Amino acid sequence: MPVFVFILLAAGTSCRKDSTTCNGVPNVAVNFALDLNQPTNVNLQIVEGSVIVTGGYDNVVVYRYTTSQFTAFDCCCPYDGATNSKAVVQLNSNKFSMTCPVCGSTFNLSDGSVIKGPSKCSLKPYVASFDGVSTVSVTN
Numbered sequence: 001m002p003v004f005v006f007i008l009l010a011a012g013t014s015c016r017k018d019s020t021t022c023n024g025v026p027n028v029a030v031n032f033a034l035d036l037n038q039p040t041n042v043n044l045q046i047v048e049g050s051v052i053v054t055g056g057y058d059n060v061v062v063y064r065y066t067t068s069q070f071t072a073f074d075c076c077c078p079y080d081g082a083t084n085s086k087a088v089v090q091l092n093s094n095k096f097s098m099t100c101p102v103c104g105s106t107f108n109l110s111d112g113s114v115i116k117g118p119s120k121c122s123l124k125p126y127v128a129s130f131d132g133v134s135t136v137s138v139t140n
């Protein structure tokens, strides 16, 4: 493969931004409730279970951190997601972290923090409150 073709291909799939800042995630209204007894939410009946819900800027992941604690984050990569539509984090097989497919930043679902860069910014959090019975409300 000619060298210049390889350089062109490589340039198209990685972050083209400097490593010192994050573009962040635009603010959008978030306000929904999940019934854990609904079949679509069955994953949330166990600790380390998660579901991805339509909403937020690039969908919202809701994660059961402990028996009584839930977290929620926007799936838009805080590093360059606001300008790169491919930068939507995806759940890893370990079930407690998500990775951006653009250049590999990995985030912890227990608090949104960065496990592996280049992102220096955490996932955008939303407030997840559990009624202790079967409903998780997510707002910003």
Ligand code: FES
Binding pocket: 015, 077, 078, 079, 080, 081, 084, 087, 100, 101, 102, 103, 104, 105, 117, 118, 119
């Ligand atoms: S856009 Fe580069 S890590 Fe997400």
